Amino acid sequence: MLTKVLLILLGLSIILPSRSEGPHVESENRPSAYDDVYGPQPQAAEEKLLSEETKPTLSGPHSTLGKLPTATHILNSILNNYDHKLRPGIGEKPTVVTVELSVNTLGPISILDMEYTIDITFCQTWYDERLRYNGSFESFVLNGNMVSQLWIPDTFFRNSKRTQEHVITMPNQMVRIHKDGKVLYTIRMTIDAGCLLHMLKFPMDSHSCPLSFSSFSYPESEMIYKWEDFKLEINEKNSWKLFQFDFTGVTNITETISTPTGDFMVMTLFFNVSRRFGFIAFQNYVPSSVTTMLSWVSFWIKKDSAPARTSLGITSVLTMTTLGTFSRKNFPRVSYITALDFYIAICFVFCFCALMEFAVLNFLTYNWTKPRASPKLRHPDIHARALMPPRASAHQHPDAFVCQIEDSDESDGEEGPSCPAQQSLSPGGIQNPGGCCKWCKKYVCVVPRCEGSIWQQGRLFIHIYRLDNYSRVVFPVTFFFFNVLYWLVCLNL
Template identity: 70%
Template structure:
């Protein structure tokens, strides 16, 4: 009995120390440790056990793998027995390729090189029965790597000079395959194409820059091109680089051309542009007109100032030559005259005529002055007429006309009173037809011009118009501006309406 009691006390002594150490352990750890949930449930475990949530999607992994495996099986099934070297429907009907075009940027147009640049996205659509499939996928969008495994039309641009393909960050190719076998192939490129510019109406000209394409190897009986509903998509008009041109519209045509390799269908797209001639107005037309008008200032300068009038005329001609050279600086070497060349040429002619007018005036005045100041050559019969009585003068004139040997004598102009009183120009001679015309007449140089300052002859004498040389500048002040004005009216009416 005593032994059982000792064993009971020993058991109690063993069990008491853990109950006493528990509170001390809690005090040592302190409340700052935040381990009050040690006795809590296991679901309140630390966040380190959250990877279970990361593994949670693996519950749907079989379904995702199912779609991926299904798509892979469809593509492998399509390409298993597919030969990309053969076109769809070979040996049967021709393949119809529908073309859609989106223009990203048009321009610039290089006039000297007669070419233009265009940034396009070319979309081609056709049907390939070998690519039909059954499944839940409506279409497959594939990158450019799949292009090598499919048949693609060998479309090329016939008037292209250089083509740049976008390669950042990958080549900009895209292929989309539909369930019914419809294939959409999209490619983006920059094309430098030829554009024959007919510059006859420059700078009021309009042009149609073509972009023609066709198949390189498949004739018309194997590939047929046709347009889809064409829409010119422009996201940002600022990206157009036409500079001197305005875009007026687009048109297209399809025709068949015959070559040694066969008959090919060629589709052409025309970009219609018209030139803005505001730049040429201020750079060519206005300077040419102003230079021509300035050359007319010489008509208001006295003929005595020959140096001033000559310098003004020559300067005007040199200025027109410089303007003509500048207008041809960035211009193609065409073999015909443009509207601008014709205008500058007429202005150049006006400047030359203004200088020639002064040269003619100086020439006539010089010879008239020389004839008045130089010694006179008189016929002896003239002096005889002055000394013979009135009744004997007819006989004296008759004897003078019968003489075969002509004898002249030199007299000064100061003693020549009869000559001053005689007719001094054709106009006055026509008023006195009975008077004798002497060999030394001062009007023998100009048949239609009055050489005297006090010419009083009528405007029309015997069907001839007599012009006073001292009034030549007065005539030029009216004739030159009026002629130039009517030329401008006719020029602009013709250029703007035709």
Template identity: 85%
Template sequence: MLTKVLLILLSMFIILPSRIEGPHVELEKGPSAHDDDVYGPKPQASEKKLPSEETKPTAIGIHGRLDKLPAATRILNSILNNYDHKLRPGIGEKPTVVTVELSVNTLGPISILDMEYTIDITFYQTWYDERLRYNGSFESFVLNGNMVSQLWIPDTFFRNSKRTQEYAITMPNQMVRIHKDGKVLYTIRMTIDAGCSLHMLKFPMDSHSCPLSFSSFSYPENEMIYKWENFELEINKNNSWKLFQFDFTGVSNETETISTPAGDFMVMTLFFNVSRRFGFVAFQNYVPSSVTTMISWVSFWIKKESAPARTSLGITSVLTMTTLGTFSRRNFPRVSYITSLDFYIAICFVFCFSALMEFAVLNFLTYNRTKPRGSPKLRHPRTHALTPPRARQHQEAFVCEIDDSEESDEEEGPSCPAQQSLGPASTQRLGSCCKWCRKYFCMVRSCEGSIWQHGRLFIHIYRLDNYSRVVFPVSFFFFNVVYWLVCLNL
């Protein structure tokens, strides 16, 4: 009985492995049976590898990398174990030489009202620290911002900065690279709002040099020295549009030593040179000022009898120039001197005001000239019919004088016979002007007479508009020629 049970168990152990291996054999042979029906390269049978053979190269690679990690850790621990980050390298022996380099990411905008500008830079500082030398297969170590506090870093600060922003997303934008010979490279990105004294005397044809100066805060010149590294400033000109009203023209540098109660410090300064674009200011100030000045000359072609029209045009021109002068100073620093633009607007204001005063003078003089000295009834034709012949002849002189003086400027013919019959005493009485005015101003339409001295320059009052039509445009033209020649050549 026992033997039968053993035989049955033995047969079961023999039959079960064969049934289990059967389907696997069919699956392996199945694809090969249909190889002729598949389009493309025929799959090649891959050689089976033992598990130990497959994992052996990977294990060696991981083992090699794991061997380097402890080596790097040991090197860092060895150089930082006895390192004191509070003391500068070479203390008590020689000054530390820090080599500086800049990379400008963006420049601008420049605020005229606040007299400052914004600059985004990547600041590089390089120095040697003998305490960080090491021996090993690593050429350098790159440490992130978290390790910066464990090393000595130069205490460089920007002397003319108003606000400084350091970036900390996603990590502080700082980096330290330590070379095996002790060379250290420290890199940081920051945005600085720096002051820039803008001299606006030649505005808007002005150019400026905005400085960016830096030095050590606590180490004087005998302990820390700065120097430039291959002074070739990298500027991303694709972002120069942030200057808006300015064009970038170049950069220069300067090194100086300043004396303070704490010692003599070496100061490094970069100057970013910019020049103003003229187009914006021209369309906002020069063109409106010139056009307003020319519009004020229209009153010279309007009859002097149209007092409301000429007065309204003159006052409007003066008020417009006042508004333009105020508008040009709205976003402008409150400086005590006048700029080139202020001078131009002031001259345009003078031209507009002179055009208004020209009509006031003309109206005043002609009003005094045409004011009747006799009875007001001389102006009415009805009284002329009832007047005796002798009195009528005397009054016709006044009537003719009044009518002649009120004619338009275009009708400038010779004076009437009644006026010519007036003697020097009558002409002097009807002029009603002071002596010096009669010497140089002609109060009648014909200045050729024995009462005037020959060879003297006389101004015909009735032709004052004709003079102004020529004098004002020609004077304004010559002013513009001189103005632009002087401003563009300074």
């Protein structure tokens, strides 16, 4: 019995070691399924993790992680003892800031508010000896998050009303540091700047809209601005919003302004624009001229058509008033009149004079003579006669006077009382109702036929019944010469 137990234990001792060591030996001696495959051999999980932690990832012939610690070390070394609150060269020499500008969009120009909008990329360059470094990197490009860690010039735009810095998707600003200490700072912004518009020659006006900038706190003894050979990039291919204006060029000046806090250097750019004339011409000049010409139609309407002539004259005057108001609707309230205001005012005067011409004609026709005789007394072959009133009534009404109506060929188609001057009861030979001034007797003829000794040879006088004939010539000719003189003066100034 004891012998059997010993044999069983001996057998178990032989079988158990063989089972535990069999797989390990097999894994070493058995050929692997990956021996015939070209490529990296599979590794155990533990060895793979170790390799990922210790071996750098290669991307090309050089390792990028070899440059990254170097760049980080350089930035940390130059910014470690850097004080961004102090300007470079403080106490020794002024900081020279070189400026370069790129105009992305110009306009619109608001005439009512006297301002314009401009979208620019503003570049400033200066040297900071504290940022010098040695290394294989020629420059570092840093985004807007690093701007707060460097000294930046406190440049501000003196005539700006509103300024917007673009922050989509990140703040649109950049800093580039060169190994020799040169710093380039670039920022994009949109500025609403004031522009004083001189509207005296409107709408043939030209303007220079300024954009001036300087340091806010550093006087000229500490900070100096200068142009980079006056480099100004103008991207006219962009959709500029000048609308009524044409861009004619840009100029610049540099000046020093004295203030209670010191003398500051101010740089100013002038964007020159000239107004396009087509819009104003069709909106103001053409309607004004046409309305003035329409008021002359009344000269071809008979004198007896008082309602037609009166309504036409009043309509012309009211239309000119509306045009004058409309031209000032989107216009600044300046204290002087412009060229357009003067033109509309003259057109208004022409329309008003055309209306007053009929009023004067009507007044002289029906008030300088007595009422017409009844139609029964009219005969084409009978000349005008002065019918004397009875002696008794003559003393009561010494100026009483009755004229017959004459329709003869001598009146040139004009209807009116034919009372020759010598037949008048007044001492001067011409009837003088209402106490008219003396020069009217000498230079104004009321009756169709002006006969008598009073009309001396070579004297200029006006035939009242032919006032419409005179107006048909005088008004157009005067308006023509006014336009010639107006445009010559406005276009040559």
